[in-house]
Amino acid sequence: MVNSVTNLGRSGLYDWVVQRLTAVILALYTLFLLGFVIASPDLQFSQWQGLFAQTWMKVFSLAALISLCAHAWVGMWTISTDYLTKSAALRFAFQLVCAGFLFVYLVWGIDILWSV
Amino acid sequence: MLVSVYRYNPEKDEAPYMQDYDITIPGNKDVMVLDVLALVKEQDPTLAYRRSCREGVCGSDGMNINGKNGLACITPISEATKGKMDKLVLRPLPGLPVIRDLVIDMALFYKQYEKIKPFLVNNTPAPAIERLQSPEEREKLDGLYECILCACCSTSCPSFWWNPDRFVGPAGLLQAYRFLADSRDTSTEQRLAELSDPFSVFRCRGIMNCVNVCPKGLNPTRAIGHIRNMLLNQQL
Numbered sequence: 001m002v003n004s005v006t007n008l009g010r011s012g013l014y015d016w017v018v019q020r021l022t023a024v025i026l027a028l029y030t031l032f033l034l035g036f037v038i039a040s041p042d043l044q045f046s047q048w049q050g051l052f053a054q055t056w057m058k059v060f061s062l063a064a065l066i067s068l069c070a071h072a073w074v075g076m077w078t079i080s081t082d083y084l085t086k087s088a089a090l091r092f093a094f095q096l097v098c099a100g101f102l103f104v105y106l107v108w109g110i111d112i113l114w115s116v
Numbered sequence: 117m118l119v120s121v122y123r124y125n126p127e128k129d130e131a132p133y134m135q136d137y138d139i140t141i142p143g144n145k146d147v148m149v150l151d152v153l154a155l156v157k158e159q160d161p162t163l164a165y166r167r168s169c170r171e172g173v174c175g176s177d178g179m180n181i182n183g184k185n186g187l188a189c190i191t192p193i194s195e196a197t198k199g200k201m202d203k204l205v206l207r208p209l210p211g212l213p214v215i216r217d218l219v220i221d222m223a224l225f226y227k228q229y230e231k232i233k234p235f236l237v238n239n240t241p242a243p244a245i246e247r248l249q250s251p252e253e254r255e256k257l258d259g260l261y262e263c264i265l266c267a268c269c270s271t272s273c274p275s276f277w278w279n280p281d282r283f284v285g286p287a288g289l290l291q292a293y294r295f296l297a298d299s300r301d302t303s304t305e306q307r308l309a310e311l312s313d314p315f316s317v318f319r320c321r322g323i324m325n326c327v328n329v330c331p332k333g334l335n336p337t338r339a340i341g342h343i344r345n346m347l348l349n350q351q352l
Binding site: 007010011012013015016017078081082083085 | 274275278279312313314315316317318319321344347348351
C-alpha cells in the first residue's frame, strides 16, 4: 500500500488547490515573459537586466519559482505514487531525488534573482 | 466468426493464454456478444463467465470486448467489431485478479464501494410514513442512482489500476456523490471528511475512461468534480 506521509499537505484537497493556484501563477508569468519578448523586438541585455532589476519583477519571479517547485512536487509525488507502487524504497529514493533537484533550483534561482 | 477468448484456470494452467474459436452465427444476425459466448460455451463447456439477466440490468457480464470494457449482453457484435476485422477478442475486466477465464475477483471493487457507506444516513427521528423529497431534490439523483456496479468504469481507470486499495474509483465515487447529493442524508460533513485524503477522490486525473465505457451512459467524472467542489466549498 502506498502511503501519503511524503505528500505536500497531507490532504488531497490542499495539494489539488496548490497545484491549480500555482498553475495560474506560472501561466501568468509565462504569458508576461512572452508578451515582454514580443513587445521588444530589439531586445538588448540591458533591457532584460533592467526588467529583472526591478523589485516587483523579483517578487513576481520568486512567486513563479516557488510555484514551480510546489507544482512540480505535487506532480512528481503523484507520478511516484502511481507508477512506483511496488517498492517503497525506490519510491522514496525517487522522491528524494526530486526534492533535492527542486531545492537546488529554488536556492539557485533566488541566488540568480538577487544577483541582478 | 473468429472469437478469441482469454483462458486461465489456475488449477491447471501455468499462465493465461488466448484460445480461438470459429463460431457460426445462425442466420448471420447481429447478435449480442453474450449470445456469441453462449455459442462458444456450447463448443467448449469448460469456459467460465458470469451472466444473469442478459439485458444490461444486473451488471454481471462486464468484460473487455475488443479492447473496450462493456456488458456482453447489450453490446452487439457489429458495435464490438466496428472498424476492425471480423474478429471478437474477449478478455476479463482489466486490473483485478482473475479467478478463472472471464471471471474476476471483485473483492477490492466492493471494498471501495463499502468504504463510501452506500446507504442513507439520517439520525433525525423517522417520520410516520416516509422522508419526503421535492421533485427538484429528487432530480439531483438522476444520472447517479442508475449505476449497476458492473465495474466497467473502475477497471478501465488507470488510477484504479495503480492504487485499487486506496483510490475509491469511479463507480464508488459516483455512489459517494449520490448520497452527498441526497437531501435526506445528514452525514454530508462526515462523508466529505472521509474523502479528503490524497487518494480516495484526488487520484482521479480526469482521464474519463469511465465516461467512455459506462454501459448506462453515466458520467462519474462529473460526479467526482462535484465532490471536489463540495470539499472546496466546505474548506474555504
